[in-house]
Amino acid sequence: MPDPRPFAPELLADVVALTAAMCDIESVSGNETQLADTIEATLAAHAPHLEVMRDGDAIVARTQLGREQRVIIAGHIDTVPVNGNLPTTRVTDPDDGDILVGRGTVDMKGGCAVALALACRLPEPAVDVTFVWYDHEEVEASLxxxxxxxxxxxxxLAADFAVLGEPSNGAVEGGCNGTLRADITTRGRRAHSARAWMGVNAIHAAAPILERLAGYEPQTVTVDGLDYREGLNAVGISGGVAGNVIPDACTVTVNYRFAPSRSxxxxxxxxxxLVDGLDVEVTVTDSASGARPGLDAPLAERFMAAVGGAPAPKYGWTDVARFSELGIPAVNYGPGNPSLAHADDERVPIAQIRDVERGLTAWLSASI
Known part of the structure; x- marks a missing residue:
């Protein structure tokens, strides 16, 4: 197999064209190798000032300038499956102006392209920088x-502050909510449906669970000056054996999105x-802590001063929580509307890509 070709210098000079080129290398989770190879080859060809390491399909590149502080700029290179939305196209939208359309334009190759361009263009940033492009974000957490x-x-991953290029409409979103999924199960007794009085219907027994969820009023919790909206909802229900059998089990799956002040x-x-007093079994099937905003850290304050705007909370869970677990304050800052992530009409305003490029360039070039 021939060696991968690096992205050309003219692409590195135009971050929008680089975004399109990265998107056009299909990298659905589990198929990131070609894009990882190209990123690695690009760093080898255009960034001799960086120490480059590879772990599977994750690429880590860092400066070693002896600065007093180190920051991380990170993003995942995988996408959800393509659905007729590659190669990318450029169109003009009456509301958003020039936009780039295609899988990965929002989630999150715009942020990855900005990071790659800056990694190659800025040999002497004001802080030491570790750039990370990593694999398998869109699948189970263990991968x-x-x-x-x-x-x-x-x-x-040792650093004083981290920026994750997740889509945030080109604004700063601090921290993230945590998430927990649980199965709430009722038990009954099977019987022929023609003799229903001989059984106990577990699906009927689930009605009080749904009533409590329907009446639940989620909280808004202020954490470090940002308001995080919580949510607790049924996201699935299963039960039943056959069309003529009274079911002996029913499971309601709930998802709780909780503020980062909660463990x-x-x-x-x-x-x-929520289900106290009901005859149910509760089994937690998945959970992940949230991340506090960390905007009171000195590097975060200087970051906000460089990129401008007012910070907002991140409601969905992102990998900033992984940095938080390592004791590293982290924010989300990337082009694209997060509500369009994974959509078949995934698209990003070109101006947002350039705005994020300018913001990060100003921050990394400033005297910190």
Whole structure:
């Protein structure tokens, strides 16, 4: 197999064209190797000032300038499956102006392209910088490339502050909510449906769970000056054996999105309290802590001063939580509307890509 070709210098000079080129290398989760190879080759060809390491399909490149502080700029290179939305196209929208359309334009190759361009263009930033492009973010957490690095090579992620290029409409979104999924199960007794009085219907027994969820009023919790909206909802229900059998089990799956001031243990206790007094079994199937905004850190304050605007909370869970677990304050800052992530009409305003490029350039070039 021939060696991968690096992105050309003219692409590195035009971050929008680079975004399109990165999107056009299809990299659905599990198929990131070609794009990882191209990023690695690009760094080798155009960024001799960086120390480059590879772990699977995760690429880490860092300056070693002896600065007093180090920051991380990170993004995942995988996408959800393509659905007739590659190669990318450029169109003009009456509301958003010139836009780039295609899989990955929002989630999140615009942020990855900005990072790659800056990695090659800025040999002497004001702080030491570690750039990370990682794999398997869009699948189960156990495969996440950033999580793998945190477990096996945490020294590569040592830093004072981190910026994750997740889509945030080109504004800063601090921290993120945590998430917990739980199965709430009722038990009954099977019987022939023609003799229903001989059984106990577990699906009917789930009605009080749904009533409590329907009446639940989620909280808005202020954390470090940002208002995080919570949510607790049924996201699935299963039960039944056959069309003529009274079911002996029914499971309601709930998802709790909780403010970063709560721990996972707090979140589990909150879910259990919701069904207190009901004859149910509660099993937590998945959970992840949130991340506080960390905007009071000196580097974060200088970052905000450089990029401008007012910070907002991130409601969805992102990998900033992984940095938070390592004790690194982190924010989301990338082009694209997060509500369009994974959509078949995924698209990003070209101006947002350039705005993020300018913001990060100003920050990394400033005297910090």
């Amino acid at each position: 996440n490339g950033l999580g793998r690095l945190a477990r096996t090579r945490p020294e590569l 996972v243990a707090d979140a589990e206790a909150h879910v259990r309290a």
